[in-house]
Amino acid sequence: MTAGAFFLLEDDVVRYINVKSRARTEFIDITEKVQEVLKETGVVTGVCHLYVPHTTAAITVNEGADPTVQRDIQALLNRLIPFEGDYHHREGNSSAHIKATIVGISQSVLIDDGRLILGTWQSIFFCEFDGPRHRRVALKFMSDKKLP
Numbered sequence: 312m313t314a315g316a317f318f319l320l321e322d323d324v325v326r327y328i329n330v331k332s333r334a335r336t337e338f339i340d341i342t343e344k345v346q347e348v349l350k351e352t353g354v355v356t357g358v359c360h361l362y363v364p365h366t367t368a369a370i371t372v373n374e375g376a377d378p379t380v381q382r383d384i385q386a387l388l389n390r391l392i393p394f395e396g397d398y399h400h401r402e403g404n405s406s407a408h409i410k411a412t413i414v415g416i417s418q419s420v421l422i423d424d425g426r427l428i429l430g431t432w433q434s435i436f437f438c439e440f441d442g443p444r445h446r447r448v449a450l451k452f453m454s455d456k457k458l459p
Contacts, residue, residue: 337439
């Protein structure tokens with residue numbers, strides 16, 4: 312094996328987790344769901360790529376222990392990018408598109424010993440900006456060791 316090589320899983324598929332939002336804007340902690348899917352893959356060390364295939368939602372890694380942090384982030388985004396404004400998009404959700412662009416639609420999290428490597432206070436959040444809706448997050452796992 313060459314240094315830095317990654318191996319795709321035998322069933323090289325994208326896995327999905329479903330997310331249901333209940334509010335127009337909401338941060339939903341999906342850390343445990345991602346960890347459950349990781350466990351099913353058998354990957355011990357490698358990378359988990361997370362991707363949100365929606366134009367009005369995003370994903371971030373941030374403080375998970377204190378929910379006021381997510382509220383502060385949402386409040387600031389809503390002040391910077393209000394729901395109503397001089398927008399040209401006729402669907403009325405331009406602010407959601409802008410917020411998703413700023414926060415971003417993908418993240419990568421390292422894996423070691425079969426667990427996501429996250430800091431003590433970090434969690435993975437699905438960021439809803441145009442809810443409530445049913446959404447999906449795509450997960451792609453790459454292992455740096457050949458699986459049996």
